[in-house]
Amino acid sequence: MxxxxxxxxxxxxxxxxxxxxxxxxxxxxxxxxxxxQRYIADAIRGNFxxxxxxxxxxxxxxxxxxxxxxxxxxxxxxxxxTMNGGTIIIHGDAGDTLGYAMRGGEVFVxxxxxxxxxxxxxxxxxxxxxxxxxxxxxxxxxEYMAGGIIVVLGLPDDMEPVGNYCGTGMHGGVMFxxxxxxxxxxxxxxxxxxxxxxxxxxxxxxxxxYENYFGLEEKTVGGMSFTKLAPVGxxxxxxxxxxx
Amino acid sequence: xxxxxxxxxxxxxxxxxxxxxxVCVRQCANEVHYLDIxxxxxxxxxxxxxxxxxxxxxxxxxxxxxxxxxxxTSGNAAWAVHDIRAIQAQANSGGILLTGMGSDRPxxxxxxxxxxxxxxxxxxxIDPLREPMELRTFLGRKPTVLQLDDKGKPVDLxxxxxxxxxxxxxxxxxxxxxxxxxxxxxxxxxxxxTYYNTGEGGLHRDLYPFGKNTITQxxxxxFGVNIDYLNAGAAIEIKIGQGAKPxxxxxxxxxxxxxxxxxTRMIPLGSDAISPAPHHxxxxxEDLTQLIFSLKEATEYTKPISVKIAAVHNVAAxxxxxxxxxxxxxxxDGYRGGTGATPLRIRDHVGIPIELALAAVDSRLRxxxxxxxxxxxxxxxxxxxxxxxxxxALGADAVYIATAALISLGCHVCQKCxxxxxxWGIATQNPQLVKRLNPxxxxxxxxxxxxxxxxELKEMLGGMGINAVESLRxxxxxxxxxxxxxxxxxxxxxxxxxx
Numbered sequence: 001m002x003x004x005x006x007x008x009x010x011x012x013x014x015x016x017x018x019x020x021x022x023x024x025x026x027x028x029x030x031x032x033x034x035x036x037q038r039y040i041a042d043a044i045r046g047n048f049x050x051x052x053x054x055x056x057x058x059x060x061x062x063x064x065x066x067x068x069x070x071x072x073x074x075x076x077x078x079x080x081x082t083m084n085g086g087t088i089i090i091h092g093d094a095g096d097t098l099g100y101a102m103r104g105g106e107v108f109v110x111x112x113x114x115x116x117x118x119x120x121x122x123x124x125x126x127x128x129x130x131x132x133x134x135x136x137x138x139x140x141x142x143e144y145m146a147g148g149i150i151v152v153l154g155l156p157d158d159m160e161p162v163g164n165y166c167g168t169g170m171h172g173g174v175m176f177x178x179x180x181x182x183x184x185x186x187x188x189x190x191x192x193x194x195x196x197x198x199x200x201x202x203x204x205x206x207x208x209x210y211e212n213y214f215g216l217e218e219k220t221v222g223g224m225s226f227t228k229l230a231p232v233g234x235x236x237x238x239x240x241x242x243x244x
Numbered sequence: 245x246x247x248x249x250x251x252x253x254x255x256x257x258x259x260x261x262x263x264x265x266x267v268c269v270r271q272c273a274n275e276v277h278y279l280d281i282x283x284x285x286x287x288x289x290x291x292x293x294x295x296x297x298x299x300x301x302x303x304x305x306x307x308x309x310x311x312x313x314x315x316x317t318s319g320n321a322a323w324a325v326h327d328i329r330a331i332q333a334q335a336n337s338g339g340i341l342l343t344g345m346g347s348d349r350p351x352x353x354x355x356x357x358x359x360x361x362x363x364x365x366x367x368x369x370i371d372p373l374r375e376p377m378e379l380r381t382f383l384g385r386k387p388t389v390l391q392l393d394d395k396g397k398p399v400d401l402x403x404x405x406x407x408x409x410x411x412x413x414x415x416x417x418x419x420x421x422x423x424x425x426x427x428x429x430x431x432x433x434x435x436x437x438t439y440y441n442t443g444e445g446g447l448h449r450d451l452y453p454f455g456k457n458t459i460t461q462x463x464x465x466x467f468g469v470n471i472d473y474l475n476a477g478a479a480i481e482i483k484i485g486q487g488a489k490p491x492x493x494x495x496x497x498x499x500x501x502x503x504x505x506x507x508t509r510m511i512p513l514g515s516d517a518i519s520p521a522p523h524h525x526x527x528x529x530e531d532l533t534q535l536i537f538s539l540k541e542a543t544e545y546t547k548p549i550s551v552k553i554a555a556v557h558n559v560a561a562x563x564x565x566x567x568x569x570x571x572x573x574x575x576x577d578g579y580r581g582g583t584g585a586t587p588l589r590i591r592d593h594v595g596i597p598i599e600l601a602l603a604a605v606d607s608r609l610r611x612x613x614x615x616x617x618x619x620x621x622x623x624x625x626x627x628x629x630x631x632x633x634x635x636x637a638l639g640a641d642a643v644y645i646a647t648a649a650l651i652s653l654g655c656h657v658c659q660k661c662x663x664x665x666x667x668w669g670i671a672t673q674n675p676q677l678v679k680r681l682n683p684x685x686x687x688x689x690x691x692x693x694x695x696x697x698x699x700e701l702k703e704m705l706g707g708m709g710i711n712a713v714e715s716l717r718x719x720x721x722x723x724x725x726x727x728x729x730x731x732x733x734x735x736x737x738x739x740x741x742x743x
Contacts, residue, residue, distance in 0.1 A: 039537065042538055043474065043542035062542065063470065078525055078538075081525070082469050084470045084471065097524060100524065100525055101466035101469070116525075120464075120465065120466065120524070122466075124510040143524065146515065147511070147512070169518065171515065171518065234498065234512075234514070234516065236518075237516065238497065238516065239339070240339060241342040241587070242336070242337040242339030242340065242342060244342060244343055
């Protein structure tokens with residue numbers, strides 16, 4: 001285990017030190033006093049684990065493939081950008097475009113997230129990415145989503161879990177939003193149904209993982225009714241063109 | 245009320261020459277030719293002829309010819325035939341008109357109105373057959389100050405691409421063109437020591453061996469982008485825009501996403517591959533910086549990062565922002581740039597000529613004192629070596645070619661790339677058609693083209709009394725304009741012929 005104090009360290013130097021520590025054989029890295037440094041664990045591949053104390057900067061875990069990251073604080077924009085594998089547990093809120101084009105791995109956020117979360121999320125063969133958000137999301141959740149799973153728990157109960165234009169351009173994957181989503185918030189390419197029994201069972205598992213990760217009492221997430229959002233078709237713009 | 249589809253071209257069969265051998269029947273994916281089972285005669289129906297000329301070229305007896313079909317309406321000076329046909333097609337379908345390749349409209353070209361200089365009497369020209377002529381080009385950020393270590397080697401030099409000839413193959417994705425076409429270009433780039441570009445379609449596993457001659461592309465859809473992909477090439481290009489479709493994204497239709505394309509793009513079989521117009525994480529120069537440095541971090545600062553944009557009205561200011569954002573190379577694609585599929589109206593009406601864009605960008609970066617911080621690569625209908633040399637004289641470090649490269653592989657510019665029925669095995673994923681293009685022969689032909697242009701570049705350089713391409717870069721005194729307005733000459737930074 002290696003501990004790195006990030007206080008006042010420029011991101012390029014911090015990330016160089018992290019890479020060096022991994023090359024030197026560290027499997028577990030604790031980063032203390034992180035304060036906005038970008039690109040932590042960018043394109044890191046392997047079975048490593050990171051514990052981040054403070055607020056990591058943009059592009060945390062971009063292109064990452066494998067590591068397990070726990071953020072003891074909030075995260076900023078573009079967490080898990082084009083991530084291929086691994087797990088990220090965020091004990092706070094996260095910013096915009098979390099999970100942009102994410103192809104694999106899992107992100108659990110205890111609190112709220114910003115705009116355009118899960119945009120362009122994809123899946124490929126056994127790689128099915130998962131984003132679980134404890135709180136609410138901004139507009140454009142799952143825009144152009146092409147694969148993967150997004151779960152929004154909408155805690156605490158008294159707020160609307162998603163913003164406007166949810167699922168615009170969606171052509172793959174699935175979203176489960178706790179409670180109801182009014183039609184006016186949905187993109188045209190999305191259809192609203194209720195989860196099957198199998199999906200409901202899956203969601204129960206997701207909820208208990210969420211509760212475990214964040215040390216919540218079981219059944220914090222009461223009233224387990226979810227709305228399922230799925231694409232109308234895999235070719236949303238197939239009929240838009242005429243060959244000339 | 246509908247309009248029946250009428251032929252745009254007419255296939256003529258010289259019955260004196262035709263021996264009913266059926267080569268044309270087997271070669272035409274558009275099913276223009278057919279065998280009449282009763283009479284055993286080979287006949288044709290021109291309705292779906294794209295004028296790709298495959299049948300004409302392969303007919304063993306020279307019995308075939310393809311002509312423009314006499315139209316059912318003749319059009320007039322105000323309403324051309326293609327305008328009328330477009331309205332009919334849209335009235336039938338309600339769809340956006342889709343087309344392929346670069347714009348074919350007779351818009352003014354500036355390369356053709358710029359003439360090169362040559363030495364006479366006072367400063368001798370150089371004979372490249374007898375004297376060394378340097379075309380080697382380095383692309384990447386150049387340091388403001390050169391620091392040397394005790395052995396005289398530069399310290400902390402930013403990563404550079406090294407090219408033996410200032411011509412690279414422009415971005416064409418696996419999906420828009422066939423794997424054999426990409427293999428041809430990759431092998432040609434390797435043999436001539438230059439680069440080809442993957443486009444946004446990921447990198448097929450067969451192409452990893454060509455890594456040192458590969459530029460991988462990252463676009464808004466992030467298809468096939470993972471750690472291996474980012475590290476596979478010599479440089480990474482962020483695609484913001486494309487000359488054939490500035491301001492809009494790309495849709496690879498699901499029917500082209502077969503097994504190979506699915507694996508390479510890492511998306512399910514048969515699903516649309518949608519690259520939206522903007523990168524949804526880029527709304528400012530600062531956001532672009534973020535993406536550039538995420539890629540630099542991912543590759544540990546070992547590869548130059550290029551940013552490709554379409555030539556648009558404020559291109560100079562945009563390029564300045566890109567240079568300041570940390571890009572090592574700016575690729576600019578002019579309004580004649582090609583594509584596998586694009587909405588017709590966007591292709592023909594959006595963007596500006598590459599010559600003007602290039603001159604404006606080069607001037608702007610010089611004025612701001614940051615020209616050395618970034619290399620400029622331009623594309624968008626570089627038809628021959630003279631276009632290349634004029635682009636360099638206007639300020640380009642190197643050029644991208646794509647249409648010219650495809651023509652070297654057999655493309656006949658029928659502009660029907662988007663149908664996926666390319667009879668030359670280039671813009672198709674149909675295995676029967678793809679195997680018509682032998683990648684070894686293709687590589688040889690594309691390499692021949694580069695070598696031929698290289699010789700011509702040397703001849704023209706020598707004629708100007710210049711022995712290194714470095715000395716021509718941005719040397720606009722070597723250009724004179726013919727038949728241009730003052731404003732055009734001013735933007736191009738060149739004098740009128742005779743001045």
